[in-house]
Amino acid sequence: AQSVTQPDIHITVSEGASLELRCNYSYGATPYLFWYVQSPGQGLQLLLKYFSGDTLVQGIKGFEAEFKRSQSSFNLRKPSVHWSDAAEYFCAVNLNYGGSQGNLIFGKGTKLSVKP
């Protein structure tokens, strides 16, 4: 079955340090890929998405993600973390075929804490 794995449940980084959140998917083809962020008590906000083309995609709030087909990965990065980035981050895939079109499959999420 298709799945999304975010291996890190919780990550703590210092403010100003770089960040990489990992995401791997299990799927026979290249799905559409997304990163969403959820602040406490809030809904899900789209950070960035990959459909096709350039494998390095830029998003909002200074985030970027790189799609690596050979590793079935779509890792999220930010060069310098700000205290306001503390939130939970979700990787998701949209299976772009047949009857499953539109179903977002989410990873379990990575909670990011930022140390001052």
Next chain:
Amino acid sequence: DSGVTQTPKHLITATGQRVTLRCSPRSGDLSVYWYQQSLDQGLQFLIQYYNGEERAKGNILERFSAQQFPDLHSELNLSSLELGDSALYFCASSVGALDTQYFGPGTRLTVL
């Protein structure tokens, strides 16, 4: 603000009861999706509608049902509620099935 609205924000009810959650999609979006977020199951897809018709079903219980009305708003009906139904319920909308989904703020359901 994603443009997707959900009401109510919070709902507290008792076991065995029935509730209705409402979602208004972004202007122009024809697809509406419902997701459930719980601590043990994470974010799970429940059901999708496109322009009034059911398109796909995920892990939706038989006690749950949904519909999308001609004005494109959607309602999720949860009946015979159990303690385990306590969760955050999100609605999302998109133009079409493969387009980016934008999420509403969610309805937090507490079943006592």
